[in-house]
Amino acid sequence: MENKSDEVKFVDQGNDTDYYGTVDEDEIQNEMKMKKEKDDSVMDANSGCLKCKGCYVPKRFVVTALTSLGMLLTYAMRSNFGVTVITILDNSAHMKVHEDAMFNGLLYPACYGLLRHWSTTKERGRLVSAVLTGSYAGAIIGFPMAGFITHYIGWQYVYYVCGGVCIVWYFSWLCLVYEKPSHHTSISDEEYNYLCDAQGSDVIDYVNLKIPWAQILTSLPVIALCICHFARNWIFVFMLTNEPYYLNNFGFSIAESGSYSSIPHIVKVLVAFGSGYMADLLLLRCSPTVVRKLLTGIGFSIVALSFFILTFCETGVSAILVLCIAAGFFAVSISGWQINHYDLSARYAGILVSVTSAFGTLGAIAVPLVTGELTKDRTLDGWDDIFYVTMAIFLFSALVFVIFGSGNEQPWAKPPSNIELVQKIDPLARKPYRTFVQQKSADTKDILQAESIDGKAQQKNDKIHELVDRLTEQLSAEEIKKDS
Numbered sequence: 001m002e003n004k005s006d007e008v009k010f011v012d013q014g015n016d017t018d019y020y021g022t023v024d025e026d027e028i029q030n031e032m033k034m035k036k037e038k039d040d041s042v043m044d045a046n047s048g049c050l051k052c053k054g055c056y057v058p059k060r061f062v063v064t065a066l067t068s069l070g071m072l073l074t075y076a077m078r079s080n081f082g083v084t085v086i087t088i089l090d091n092s093a094h095m096k097v098h099e100d101a102m103f104n105g106l107l108y109p110a111c112y113g114l115l116r117h118w119s120t121t122k123e124r125g126r127l128v129s130a131v132l133t134g135s136y137a138g139a140i141i142g143f144p145m146a147g148f149i150t151h152y153i154g155w156q157y158v159y160y161v162c163g164g165v166c167i168v169w170y171f172s173w174l175c176l177v178y179e180k181p182s183h184h185t186s187i188s189d190e191e192y193n194y195l196c197d198a199q200g201s202d203v204i205d206y207v208n209l210k211i212p213w214a215q216i217l218t219s220l221p222v223i224a225l226c227i228c229h230f231a232r233n234w235i236f237v238f239m240l241t242n243e244p245y246y247l248n249n250f251g252f253s254i255a256e257s258g259s260y261s262s263i264p265h266i267v268k269v270l271v272a273f274g275s276g277y278m279a280d281l282l283l284l285r286c287s288p289t290v291v292r293k294l295l296t297g298i299g300f301s302i303v304a305l306s307f308f309i310l311t312f313c314e315t316g317v318s319a320i321l322v323l324c325i326a327a328g329f330f331a332v333s334i335s336g337w338q339i340n341h342y343d344l345s346a347r348y349a350g351i352l353v354s355v356t357s358a359f360g361t362l363g364a365i366a367v368p369l370v371t372g373e374l375t376k377d378r379t380l381d382g383w384d385d386i387f388y389v390t391m392a393i394f395l396f397s398a399l400v401f402v403i404f405g406s407g408n409e410q411p412w413a414k415p416p417s418n419i420e421l422v423q424k425i426d427p428l429a430r431k432p433y434r435t436f437v438q439q440k441s442a443d444t445k446d447i448l449q450a451e452s453i454d455g456k457a458q459q460k461n462d463k464i465h466e467l468v469d470r471l472t473e474q475l476s477a478e479e480i481k482k483d484s
Helices: 027-038 057-086 099-118 124-151 156-176 189-203 213-217 222-252 254-261 265-281 288-310 315-337 340-344 349-372 380-404 457-484
Strands: 005-012 017-024 436-439 448-449
Touching: 005 156, 005 189, 057 099, 057 124, 057 156, 057 189, 099 124, 099 189, 099 265, 099 340, 124 222, 124 254, 124 265, 124 315, 222 254, 222 265, 222 288, 222 315, 222 340, 222 349, 222 380, 254 265, 265 288, 265 315, 288 315, 288 340, 288 457, 340 349, 340 380, 349 380
Parallel strands: none
Antiparallel strands: 005 017, 436 448
8 A cells, every 4th residue: 555645734923834744554554553552641621640651740830839839938937927926026035026027929920820721620629728728837846946046056047047048948949940830941742732732721821901900999808808818918927927816825835835836737738728628629519619618617616616715715735725716717718719710710810819918918017016016015905906807807807708608700701702803922931832712803603713833743743643533434434334
């Protein structure tokens, strides 16, 4: 049998010129033989794990791990203030150590923007929870480490140790993490294709697409997230920097205060890590709106109840126990409202976090001022007052989110239908651009396929796959005909 060849026309979008190539049947036969072997090495769409041989570690897991570690180190350093303040500052120290909290509206938007490109819809709950768990795990390391170093060596060495570790992390980040999968130098083709196929067009950046600021700022689900972020920063900064100072009222030493203060955060980390899997399982049976409202409502309500019970605690052991309950149920809400940004709009998730973080920063600024004013007499009665305020904030936040929150993609999340979209060319991309859907014009509803710009090789591979599928169908039809 003679080898026939089909002539295929390719379009090079780089210089707008046409050229021709041939696809031999030998290539088609080889492609069919390799098809089964290739299927064994591709990504499992359900589990998101690599099946390929060897010890390749998916790069999205590396990015997630380093991002989580960065969160951990950041909050470990912030927890240092809560311990060292007892020895290095004056009686009004709790009013002065929290000023760094206002620079936190940079960290979260950057992380959400990064995970937009490195996570898929099926894995997003787990990966985002893993990253956020790092921020809550910071206190587990920061509190006891700062307590022991301050007690036995000196408070200055707390900052030397944390600073040195962060420098090592920074250089690891520079070497191993890239903004997008298309930028990564060593990502496998299987993982890259899996991410591109699973994410769709939500990760595409367009040149002429404007951010719908008016719709975002007036959206009730976004406003509900802002209030939840306020409550989150309130309790997080409160426990991160005031918890050792509060436990010091029960007669604990500096080392003991640092160690005991980490216990509620251990509970928080364990629950937060599991909440991502819990949310993913619930999403199989319930709508995103139900899941987000359920987890947030239950989590915030139990936190409010815990702080009410805390006003009756008269011993350090009982106070730590109640704080553990509050921290654990607060972690349940992480997979509720804190991942909800992606539900409203995966494209603008980073923008939404920047908006809610800006509002949430008000809580981080307010809590030290209110705490300092209410506890200036250094009595447990003053702490009861701040607990009542915290209870009211969480009850109000839970009510607002249950009423106005949503797990559905918002209308402003999609590009307008009356403009022609122009895909942004990324000069840093090392992987070829994929084929994406693009709107044609304001006058028609036609949809055009934006051609891949990786040149002749990619175009040729696409044609080969098409011919392989066609030949496979013909062979199957002939076998069925023979059998009949």
